[in-house]
Amino acid sequence: MKVGIQRPPGRVRDVSRNMSPRYRLFRRTMRALGWLLFGFNVHGAERVPKEGPLILASNHHGYADPILVCMAVPRRMQWMAKKEVFLPPFDKFFYFIGSFPVDRKKGGRTALKTSLELLAEGWTLGIFPEGTRRKAGRLEDAPKHGVAMLAARGGAPILPVFVTDVPNPLQRLGGKKLHVYIGNPIIADNTKSGREVRAEVAGEVLREIYALGEDAEAS
Numbered sequence: 447m448k449v450g451i452q453r454p455p456g457r458v459r460d461v462s463r464n465m466s467p468r469y470r471l472f473r474r475t476m477r478a479l480g481w482l483l484f485g486f487n488v489h490g491a492e493r494v495p496k497e498g499p500l501i502l503a504s505n506h507h508g509y510a511d512p513i514l515v516c517m518a519v520p521r522r523m524q525w526m527a528k529k530e531v532f533l534p535p536f537d538k539f540f541y542f543i544g545s546f547p548v549d550r551k552k553g554g555r556t557a558l559k560t561s562l563e564l565l566a567e568g569w570t571l572g573i574f575p576e577g578t579r580r581k582a583g584r585l586e587d588a589p590k591h592g593v594a595m596l597a598a599r600g601g602a603p604i605l606p607v608f609v610t611d612v613p614n615p616l617q618r619l620g621g622k623k624l625h626v627y628i629g630n631p632i633i634a635d636n637t638k639s640g641r642e643v644r645a646e647v648a649g650e651v652l653r654e655i656y657a658l659g660e661d662a663e664a665s
Contacts, residue, residue, distance in 0.1 A: 463521075463522050463567070463568055463569055464522060465522050469522065469542070472542075472543075473516065473517060476513065476516075476517050477517050480514070480517055480624065483618075484612055484613055484618065484623065484624035485613070485618065485622075485623030485624060486514075486517065486623070486624050486625075486626075487623055487624070487625050487626070488517075488518040488625075488626050488628070489625060489626070489627045489628065490627060490628035490629065491518065491519070491520060491628060493605070493628050493629065493630055493631065494519055494520060494521060494605065494628060495603065495605075495631065496521075497568065498568055498602075499565035499566070499568055499569065499570075499571075499600055499601060499602035500521070500569075500570040500571070500602055500603060500605060500631075501565070501570075501571050501573060501593060501596055501597050501600070501602045501603070501604045501605065502515065502519060502523065502570055502571070502572045502573065502604075502605045502607055503573050503574075503575050503593050503604050503605065503606055503607065503651050503655060504572070504573075504574060504606075504607040504608070504609060504655065505574070505576070505607075505608050505609060505655050505656065505659065506574035506576060507609075507611065508609075508611075508612060510612065511574070511609055512525050512527075512543065512545070512572060513543060514609050514612075514624070514626060515572060515607060515609065515626065516543060516544065517626075518607070518609075518626035518628065519570070519605075519607070519628070521570045522544060522569070522570065523544045523569075523570045523571070523572045524544045524545070524546060524564050524569050524570070524571055524572065525543075525544055525545045525546075525571075525572040526545070526546065526548045526557065526561075526572075526573070527540055527545040527546070527547060527548060528547070528548055528549075529547035529548060529549050531547075532545075532547045544572075546560070558592075558595070558596070561596055561600070562596065562599060562600050565596065565600035565601070565602050566600065571596065571600075571602070573592065573593050573596070575592075575593045575648060575651055575652055575655070576652070591641070591644040591645060591648050593647075593648055593651055594634055594643070594644040594645075594646075594647035594648045594651070595644055597632075597634035597647065598634045598635070598639070598644075598647075603631035603632060603633050603634075604631065604632040604633075604634065604647075604651055605628065605629065605631050605632075606628075606629040606630075606632065606651060606654040606655045606658060607626065607627065607628050607629070607655065607658070608626070608627045608629075608655050608656065608658035608659040608662065609624075609625075609626050609627075610623075610624060610625045610626075610627075610659070610662060611624075612624050625662055627658040627659070627661065627662055628658075629654050629655070629657075629658050632647075632650065632651060632654060634647050635647075
């Protein structure tokens with residue numbers, strides 16, 4: 447993970463891991479709008495652990511994905527986001543939905559340290575294992591190893607999530623809906639280490655994510 451975090455003092459720690467009344471209202475409002483506009487549906491929400499450290503690993507094909515995942519997962523989350531998006535007045539919104547700024551040009555130690563601190567405090571950490579937005583998954587592309595490293599060192603299960611495309615108005619009129627599929631937690635073996643082990647775990651996570659998408663297409 448070649449990123450570095452600029453973390454404002456107290457910015458993450460002053461947000462409760464539990465949903466505040468304001469955040470609950472925001473989430474319910476967004477879910478209602480999502481259902482009304484896009485037929486928003488969530489599958490497998492009962493698989494989300496209710497407490498303890500958790501890494502949520504999702505596919506990534508649109509700028510709205512972090513918000514869509516927050517709408518689907520009934521836990522307060524923290525996401526890494528590039529520092530360039532934290533410009534007034536939008537920075538307050540990004541902090542509110544659970545994001546912290548990352549400087550991708552300054553190496554990965556600070557990013558790893560902050561992420562492990564969040565997991566130690568029992569947070570849910572959102573990650574896109576592919577490292578960038580992709581319109582279509584290519585399993586032959588090697589996923590980033592950060593998700594496996596964080597899971598092993600942070601003692602956190604990995605929850606695979608697949609978000610379908612947001613339907614446009616014509617597709618919506620044709621009956622297409624927006625779905626979020628949540629899989630079963632993956633437990634990384636923290637007794638083993640090394641690049642090959644991390645690559646194996648990261649590959650398994652990516653396969654599980656896109657297997658959810660294949661199941662969605664088949665249904």
